[in-house]
Amino acid sequence: MTSTEAARELLAEFPVVDGHNDLPWALREQVSYDLAARDIALDQSAHLHTDLRRLRTGGVGAQYWSVYVRSDLPDAVPATLEQIDCVRRLVDRHPADLRLAVTAADMEAARREGRIASLMGAEGGHSIANSLGTLRGLYALGVRYMTLTHNDNVDWADSATDEPNVGGLSAFGREVVREMNRLGMLVDLSHVAATTMRDALDTSTAPVIFSHSSSRAVCDHPRNIPDDVLERLPANGGMAMVTFVPKFVLQAAVEWTAAADENMRAHGFHHLDTTPEAMKVHRAFEERHPRPVATVATVADHLDHMREVAGIDHLGIGGDYDGTAFTPAGLDDVSGYPNLIAELLDRGWSKADLAKLTWQNAVRVLGAAEDVARHLQATRAPSHATIESLDG
Amino acid sequence: MADLQDDLHTTPEIGALPVERPTGATVADAFPAEAYAAALEAVDRVRALLAEHPVADGYSGLPRALRRLPWYDLELGETDVATDVPRLREGHVGALFWSLHLPDDARPDPALSATLDQLDLARTVIRDHPEGLRLARTAGQVIDARNCGRVAVVLGPATAAALDDSLGILRVLRTLGVRVLTLAGTSWASEAGLTRFGEEVVREMNRLGVLADLSGASDATIARTLTLSRTPVLCSRSAARALRPHPDNLPDDLLAALGAAGGVCMVPLAAEQTGPTLRDVAEHLDHIRAVAGPESVGLSGTFDSGAAHPQDLTDTACYPRLIAELLRRGWPETDLALLTWGNVQRVLRSADFAARAAQERREPSAARTVELDD
Numbered sequence: 001m002t003s004t005e006a007a008r009e010l011l012a013e014f015p016v017v018d019g020h021n022d023l024p025w026a027l028r029e030q031v032s033y034d035l036a037a038r039d040i041a042l043d044q045s046a047h048l049h050t051d052l053r054r055l056r057t058g059g060v061g062a063q064y065w066s067v068y069v070r071s072d073l074p075d076a077v078p079a080t081l082e083q084i085d086c087v088r089r090l091v092d093r094h095p096a097d098l099r100l101a102v103t104a105a106d107m108e109a110a111r112r113e114g115r116i117a118s119l120m121g122a123e124g125g126h127s128i129a130n131s132l133g134t135l136r137g138l139y140a141l142g143v144r145y146m147t148l149t150h151n152d153n154v155d156w157a158d159s160a161t162d163e164p165n166v167g168g169l170s171a172f173g174r175e176v177v178r179e180m181n182r183l184g185m186l187v188d189l190s191h192v193a194a195t196t197m198r199d200a201l202d203t204s205t206a207p208v209i210f211s212h213s214s215s216r217a218v219c220d221h222p223r224n225i226p227d228d229v230l231e232r233l234p235a236n237g238g239m240a241m242v243t244f245v246p247k248f249v250l251q252a253a254v255e256w257t258a259a260a261d262e263n264m265r266a267h268g269f270h271h272l273d274t275t276p277e278a279m280k281v282h283r284a285f286e287e288r289h290p291r292p293v294a295t296v297a298t299v300a301d302h303l304d305h306m307r308e309v310a311g312i313d314h315l316g317i318g319g320d321y322d323g324t325a326f327t328p329a330g331l332d333d334v335s336g337y338p339n340l341i342a343e344l345l346d347r348g349w350s351k352a353d354l355a356k357l358t359w360q361n362a363v364r365v366l367g368a369a370e371d372v373a374r375h376l377q378a379t380r381a382p383s384h385a386t387i388e389s390l391d392g
Numbered sequence: 393m394a395d396l397q398d399d400l401h402t403t404p405e406i407g408a409l410p411v412e413r414p415t416g417a418t419v420a421d422a423f424p425a426e427a428y429a430a431a432l433e434a435v436d437r438v439r440a441l442l443a444e445h446p447v448a449d450g451y452s453g454l455p456r457a458l459r460r461l462p463w464y465d466l467e468l469g470e471t472d473v474a475t476d477v478p479r480l481r482e483g484h485v486g487a488l489f490w491s492l493h494l495p496d497d498a499r500p501d502p503a504l505s506a507t508l509d510q511l512d513l514a515r516t517v518i519r520d521h522p523e524g525l526r527l528a529r530t531a532g533q534v535i536d537a538r539n540c541g542r543v544a545v546v547l548g549p550a551t552a553a554a555l556d557d558s559l560g561i562l563r564v565l566r567t568l569g570v571r572v573l574t575l576a577g578t579s580w581a582s583e584a585g586l587t588r589f590g591e592e593v594v595r596e597m598n599r600l601g602v603l604a605d606l607s608g609a610s611d612a613t614i615a616r617t618l619t620l621s622r623t624p625v626l627c628s629r630s631a632a633r634a635l636r637p638h639p640d641n642l643p644d645d646l647l648a649a650l651g652a653a654g655g656v657c658m659v660p661l662a663a664e665q666t667g668p669t670l671r672d673v674a675e676h677l678d679h680i681r682a683v684a685g686p687e688s689v690g691l692s693g694t695f696d697s698g699a700a701h702p703q704d705l706t707d708t709a710c711y712p713r714l715i716a717e718l719l720r721r722g723w724p725e726t727d728l729a730l731l732t733w734g735n736v737q738r739v740l741r742s743a744d745f746a747a748r749a750a751q752e753r754r755e756p757s758a759a760r761t762v763e764l765d766d
Contacts, residue, residue, distance in 0.1 A: 032758065032760065033560065033758050034758050035758070036755075075502050075504075075505070077502070077504055077505050077508070078502075078504050078556035078558060078561055081504070081558075081560065081561045081564040082558055082560035082561060082564075084564055085560035085561070085563050085564050085756075086560065088563070088564075088567070089563075089756050092756075129501075129502075129505050131501075131505055131508070131509060133508055133509035133511075133512035133513065134505055134508045134509065134512075136512045136515075137508040137511060137512055137568060140512075140515070140568055141564060141567060141568065382512075382516050
């Protein structure tokens with residue numbers, strides 16, 4: 001049996017829980033949520049990293065769909081709700097393949113039924129507009145993690161890719177974390193500054209996640225996780241879900257991307273713009289400057305290191321498909337996960353270890369957050385703190 | 393559960409309430425024996441009637457009123473508001489629509505965020521009073537709540553501005569429990585009536601089972617919605633314009649049209665719209681029953697919404713007094729049962745059925761204002 005066959009066999013039993021997929025945003029940008037125009041029951045490889053057939057080929061058993069919205073919108077709440085509506089419509093549209101999941105038990109039920117558990121994660125504290133009531137609204141709608149920031153600071157938390165402002169979490173930021181603990185919404189520390197990661201770990205009584213971040217020791221990029229933070233995951237019980245984004249995981253790609261972003265801005269586009277016009281500019285740049293290519297081995301290098309530092313019980317996968325223009329060779333779209341598992345098998349990872357990486361850790365972490373929430377709800381009322389009252 | 397059901401029907405205070413039981417020597421002087429007996433009989437009739445057909449109150453501002461209070465206890469009684477569990481029981485209120493409307497004054501938050509905050513508060517209050525209140529999303533759940541001795545809380549009306557011109561947000565608000573939306577105050581439901589997008593909103597509301605509230609809507613919006621909607625609409629707080637001119641009151645032609653379409657006009661206990669006395673309210677009810685029909689009239693307390701109330705109708709315990717007056721005016725019990733409970737139940741149930749039928753036929757609408765209206 002080749003290692004790819006062994007990987008597929010393993011994934012049949014312990015499928016991948018992926019921490020981050022931006023299909024909803026891609027559907028918003030490409031077709032304004034006209035789900036028939038990008039029917040994921042059909043082959044969408046010309047337009048998207050994601051469709052149902054490729055999710056099945058990739059051995060995906062649970063997906064945190066990102067309900068991301070851009071942080072430069074004047075009001076992020078309406079767009080976030082539209083993203084949630086998009087996920088719920090997708091699930092309603094494909095009941096044989098997708099199942100809405102809001103608990104660890106739902107994830108296991110979906111696995112038993114052979115459906116893909118569909119969870120939701122909000123990407124950036126801007127999606128709650130400084131309101132704990134809105135945070136609870138997102139929870140009520142099924143959102144089960146919130147990344148504290150996206151690429152820009154929020155009023156109460158610093159981002160990894162912005163200038164330091166409050167120096168981690170403000171008092172209100174810590175209250176947001178406590179309220180998330182009380183609700184059972186996972187605190188996601190991808191995208192946040194290392195100071196914010198440490199403050200959140202100090203505050204959170206529930207496991208935290210990194211929905212799509214890799215190792216800063218392997219590739220020095222602010223989106224990755226420093227070792228001192230990874231070292232704290234065993235005590236916290238949380239997990240780091242390795243991401244594939246070449247510009248975060250491959251040192252040569254980090255530098256290339258800086259130049260490419262500069263080129264996008266020079267042509268008047270937002271550097272994350274993935275519209276056809278923007279991609280045309282991007283491709284022209286790429287012709288002049290060949291793009292460094294990350295591979296399956298690049299990602300496996302991160303996992304090897306993260307395993308050394310955090311331990312096998314604290315790792316997962318968060319591909320960031322449809323949220324990034326480029327993907328590593330061999331991990332081109334959501335059908336690629338078996339290649340990563342095969343690579344890790346070749347590197348001597350045991351089947352028991354891989355089951356933790358793909359499925360078990362993520363289910364355990366969500367379940368643990370539910371336990372903490374049940375405990376806290378017995379003693380703590382919903383917080384009505386405001387940013388004005390706590391941060392002045 | 394069974395003992396709670398009994399609680400609802402036989403609270404000890406109830407004897408004092410519907411109309412003051414005449415007692416003592418002075419009363420005997422004032423009332424001849426037969427009047428005394430008739431008054432007692434009226435009390436019993438009101439009580440029996442409301443026990444069978446409690447009040448579905450179409451508009452309560454309680455969630456926002458509670459926001460101002462640092463602390464409250466609805467279970468034991470809360471004098472700072474006009475609504476609490478003991479007085480809901482006294483008034484035989486079986487269902488209560490909780491308004492998610494926003495204050496008219498300065499709005500620091502965008503409408504959607506403010507509405508989400510109100511929804512969150514409403515859900516928290518309901519969760520904190522499990523013995524008294526229960527969230528009801530459907531007509532069936534209203535009945536369930538009543539059978540468990542709880543007051544069913546129906547969320548809405550919400551303001552149309554909360555949709556931020558997005559049908560996706562309408563669907564999400566429905567998921568959070570919103571059951572009624574007031575079609576006024578947006579570009580697509582304005583004085584000029586419904587735009588094409590506005591019509592699409594009504595169709596999507598039908599698909600979701602969100603009731604249209606036309607109180608405060610323009611006459612053009614009302615007329616178009618009555619034609620378009622596949623399920624009856626509500627007017628959450630409208631009285632008769634023929635008796636008292638007020639922009640939210642309905643002229644006779646619209647009342648007749650509402651009646652023909654099976655909608656329900658819920659008369660507010662708001663002095664500004666009805667007049668300052670209980671008799672004034674009864675006049676409006678008489679008039680609307682005559683013009684729109686007994687199947688198209690309902691009650692709307694408007695308590696804790698900032699409205700000034702007519703005399704003797706100042707909190708949720710007041711309904712037996714009003715029903716006693718209507719009995720005196722010769723309303724048959726069947727019409728009173730429709731007024732307090734039956735009409736609202738019919739409208740909710742009809743919306744539930746229409747939604748199930750529409751979901752078989754129609755995909756969620758992805759229409760946007762820019763496509764339909766520009």
